[in-house]
Amino acid sequence: MRNQASILHVDLDAFYAAVEQRDKPSLRGKPVVVGGTGGRGVVATASYEARRFGVRSAMSTAEARARCPHAAFLVGRFDAYRATSAAVMSTLRSLSPLVEPLSLDEAYVDLRAGREEPDLTSTELVGIGQELKRSVEQVTGGLTASVGIATSKLVAKIASELRKPDGLVVVAPGEEQDLLRPMPVGVLPGVGPATAERLRRIGVHTVAQLEQVSEKELIRTVGQVHGTSLYSLARAHDPRPVVAEREAKSISVEDTFEHDLVDPVLLASIVDRHARSVCQRLTKAKLSGRTVTLKVRQHDFTTSTRSASLIGPTDKAAVVSRIARGLLEDIDTSGGVRLLGVGVSPGSPTGSRMTSSARTTTVLPTSTPPSSTSPHRISSPRHTSYCAGLLVWTSSIEITGPAGCGAPGWVG
Numbered sequence: 001m002r003n004q005a006s007i008l009h010v011d012l013d014a015f016y017a018a019v020e021q022r023d024k025p026s027l028r029g030k031p032v033v034v035g036g037t038g039g040r041g042v043v044a045t046a047s048y049e050a051r052r053f054g055v056r057s058a059m060s061t062a063e064a065r066a067r068c069p070h071a072a073f074l075v076g077r078f079d080a081y082r083a084t085s086a087a088v089m090s091t092l093r094s095l096s097p098l099v100e101p102l103s104l105d106e107a108y109v110d111l112r113a114g115r116e117e118p119d120l121t122s123t124e125l126v127g128i129g130q131e132l133k134r135s136v137e138q139v140t141g142g143l144t145a146s147v148g149i150a151t152s153k154l155v156a157k158i159a160s161e162l163r164k165p166d167g168l169v170v171v172a173p174g175e176e177q178d179l180l181r182p183m184p185v186g187v188l189p190g191v192g193p194a195t196a197e198r199l200r201r202i203g204v205h206t207v208a209q210l211e212q213v214s215e216k217e218l219i220r221t222v223g224q225v226h227g228t229s230l231y232s233l234a235r236a237h238d239p240r241p242v243v244a245e246r247e248a249k250s251i252s253v254e255d256t257f258e259h260d261l262v263d264p265v266l267l268a269s270i271v272d273r274h275a276r277s278v279c280q281r282l283t284k285a286k287l288s289g290r291t292v293t294l295k296v297r298q299h300d301f302t303t304s305t306r307s308a309s310l311i312g313p314t315d316k317a318a319v320v321s322r323i324a325r326g327l328l329e330d331i332d333t334s335g336g337v338r339l340l341g342v343g344v345s346p347g348s349p350t351g352s353r354m355t356s357s358a359r360t361t362t363v364l365p366t367s368t369p370p371s372s373t374s375p376h377r378i379s380s381p382r383h384t385s386y387c388a389g390l391l392v393w394t395s396s397i398e399i400t401g402p403a404g405c406g407a408p409g410w411v412g
């Protein structure tokens with residue numbers, strides 16, 4: 001944990017919908033839903049006007065239509081989103097040389113980077129945040145962003161959520177735990193519905209209650225890796241550094257099924273098989289990886305990727321499999337799964353082994369398109385890194401067309 005609030009998290013508000021409202025003035029002030037518009041489509045982003053009717057990201061478009069029939073339902077214009085995102089990211093890079101984009105509309109900025117002795121008092125930080133929000137508005141043609149500034153990634157991200165939209169929250173050093181304690185455990189990365197339910201069964205609803213549970217009991221409840229991580233996060237302990245775009249190489253295996261699969265036992269066994277296959281390739285390439293990514297394409301072509309990172313690299317199938325199964329548990333697969341993939345990526349360089357084997361053919365740079373004969377690239381995994389000993393989860397939702405032609409995009 002830093003002794004200065006020097007990590008900034010910025011997140012554009014209802015990004016895709018805001019871009020649509022910017023470009024089509026008739027939509028301003030009206031409910032706008034961007035996402036799959038077909039019968040089995042899923043909402044990517046809802047404008048705040050639509051959220052008032054209970055429309056949320058990842059909800060089926062059918063349900064969104066039922067809740068807000070008069071909304072404008074739009075498919076995404078990803079070229080416009082990407083161009084707007086590029087303008088925002090370059091604004092961030094003028095603030096600090098160290099910027100870690102998480103998606104098109106979200107990034108961490110290390111305010112300490114490139115400065116000798118930065119003045120990061122709360123007053124100064126509020127000024128930095130306000131100035132950044134003004135610049136974002138200017139370069140995007142009127143979009144608002146929410147900003148959180150704190151001593152860690154964990155708290156900066158939570159802070160940026162607090163006063164959305166158009167928010168700015170600075171959490172001073174020492175105030176982190178007071179902020180987190182009253183919050184529901186779901187605020188912590190990695191606590192999805194399944195984990196939240198397990199914690200609920202031992203009487204844990206809030207971060208304060210989580211803090212009272214021993215590490216041993218947490219491990220018993222949610223498993224070794226996740227338990228250790230939660231124990232740290234409950235104490236607002238998150239030493240993850242801000243890292244600029246890494247050289248992302250990953251090895252992954254995925255399968256598309258002839259029929260949608262619903263049997264959880266079968267899905268778990270496919271995860272095991274993929275884990276073994278990925279690890280065989282890792283071993284062959286003399287590689288190991290820290291970040292395990294699970295990719296699940298649902299019956300409606302919604303594709304979720306979830307990642308978790310270990311503190312150290314592994315090439316052990318049992319470890320990869322256990323993590324990937326855990327990630328699978330937090331995804332609702334009851335509607336049927338048409339594609340399942342498991343991938344492992346370095347997350348951080350694994351020393352000379354990495355360098356010496358980087359030329360082998362099983363290692364694909366992210367710019368290499370997937371092919372049926374080589375390991376597939378896991379599509380745009382959001383950056384993850386280890387946290388306080390072990391593991392941090394990230395997740396995202398992508399919308400693809402039935403022919404795979406739709407441009408991928410991430411929930412705003």
Ligand SMILES: [Mg+2]
Pocket residue numbers: 011012013014015105106411412
């Ligand atoms: Mg956003």
